[in-house]
Amino acid sequence: MSGFWIMLTGALVATCCAVLGCFLVLRRMALVGDAISHAVLPGIAIAFLVSGSRGSFFMLLGAALVGFVAVFLIQLFQSGGVQSDASIGVVFTALFAVGVVLISLNARNIDLDLDCVLFGEIAYVQWNTLEFGALSLGPKAVWLLGLTLLVIAAVVSLFYKQFKLCAFDPALAAALGIPVAVFHYLLMGLVSMATVSSFESVGAVLVVGLLVIPPAAAYLLTDRLGTMIGLAVVIGIVSSVAGYGAAVWLDASIAGCMVCAAGVQFALAFLFSPSHGLVTRRRRLRAAALGGRAG
Amino acid sequence: MTNRNRNVPPLAVSGLTVAYRKKPVLRDVTFEIDERQLVGIIGPNGAGKSTLIKAILGLQPALSGEALIYGKPYKVNRKLVGYVPQRESVDWDFPTSALDVVMMGRYGHLGLFRRPGARERELAMDCLDKVGMADFAHRQISQLSGGQQQRVFLARALAQDATLYFMDEPFAGVDAATEKAIVTLLNELKRNGKTVLVVHHDLATVADYFDSVLLLNGEVIACGPTETTFTPERLQQAYGGKLAFVARSEREPAGAAGNGR
Secondary structure (H helix, E strand, C coil), rough: CCHHHHHHHHHHHHHHHHHHHHHHHCCHHHHHHHHHHHCCHHHHHHHHHHCCCCCHHHHHHHHHHHHHHHHHHHHHHHCCCCHHHHHHHHHHHHHHHHHHHHHHHHHCCCCCHHHHHHHHHHHHHHHCCEEECCEEEEHHHHHHHHHHHHHHHHHHHCCCHHHHHHHHCCCHHHHCCCHHHHHHHHHHHHHHHHHHHHHHHHHHHHHHHHHHHHHHHHHHHHCCHHHHHHHHHHHHHHHHHHHHHHHHHCCCCCHHHHHHHHHHHHHHHHHHHHCHHHHHHHHHHHHHHHHHHCC | CCCCCCCCEEEEEEEEEECCCCCEEEEEEEEEECCCCEEEEHHHHCCHHHHHHHHHEEEEEEEEEEEEECEHHHHHHHHEEECCCHHCCCCCCCEEEEEHHHHHHHHHHHHCCCCCCEEEEEEEHHHHHHCCHHHCCCCEHHHHCCCHHHHHHHHHHHHCCCCEEEEECCCCCCHHHHHHHHHHHHHHHCCCEEEEEECCCEEEEEEEHEEEEEEEEEEEEEEEHHHHCHHHHHHHHHHCCCCCHHHHHHHHHHHHHHHHH
């Protein structure tokens, strides 16, 4: 049973991340996802200090708020003349450092250690269950992630055409009267939410892997946005299941194995994708050259 | 079109000033465009041609002045306006098909929640057909040539079903076949009572393509019918003598074509 909960948690994290990651990758903002996942740390720490519990609503709210602040600061620095990669680097490392300081200051009296924040403790997910009277309703993390996924799925499917046009051609989107800035911050808000819901199980560092790798692999496999999102979700879920299997077999970090599994799938897509694959393309070129010589 | 007051011009810009980081790009731009006109926006690099379009469409904030579309602010009459951005402004590796891009022209008419359906698909196919791209409807957009991509952009503007169009350098880097297709399309739009403003660079073809010109270089140098406005003197003035070599080599054909009309 424990394996089931761990794989389900991983699959939920991967699905949340894959859907949002597609839009990040297409907007060339993969690193903003990275930035948010690190920058929410002080929000998590402060909310933890205030509410005294993990996985609470407060924590989600606090972290999402700091995520917004991070995105806002990145934009502010960029429009103030700082290079875009530098402003991302400045904001996320500085905020992350604030989080590290806050946690280490209070390490003696609170149950929130840095290892857990950075790399997650997906193996312990099953012990922290939601109780309703005498009834156990399953792990809290699963409920939290399920809710997050529901929100993400609802928002993205309601405003799919807006998200798509803002990613492809923001100028036309603005000319048509779509509030581009609102949808930008909405996407960033969802990314913060996904990151915070995931940090307990896979941690702030590895969540980026699930945010970027499955969409990047899916991008190589299709020419349609809808298919890309679907494939990214499938790759994410396979990563979670295969990663857990590998972790049990090797007796290694579960979250680490999950992201490794995503990496392996990306490598396969990069080499063997029917349209973009390195090996496939080279073979096609050789066939064309031979065909030309024969003809 | 019957309910529109014929005296209201499709576009009236007055006192428009735009600056990027304190550096003024457009100063006190004032002009009016009549209905059923193909208008060329002409001027040297950095003259603010694209900025002018972006300011009119509210994509670039203006320091002062206003632009009225059929007598009302752009926000009110948004649906009467079609826009073709520069081709390089988007990522052509985006996972989407030509048909899909054209359907994006309908998003403004669909409202907040409605998704494009069979009707939009059909309309988009018609628009692709008008630019001779029906056979490429399901191609991924990165597999199209530059000229074909430009035609997809034009089809998307047609799908917007507007009466006033802004096109930012549609002729830039396209092959002869596409150039011809665009000219045919422009004339068809005009026949159907539309007004089109086109940012254009090739001075040799201005007299052949456009009824009116707007000569721009930070401010309006001249605006009016091509025969009387597109003169070597005004051109020299717009290009500020900086492009003396170009002006000299273009002077003959431009003058000749202007006289021929």
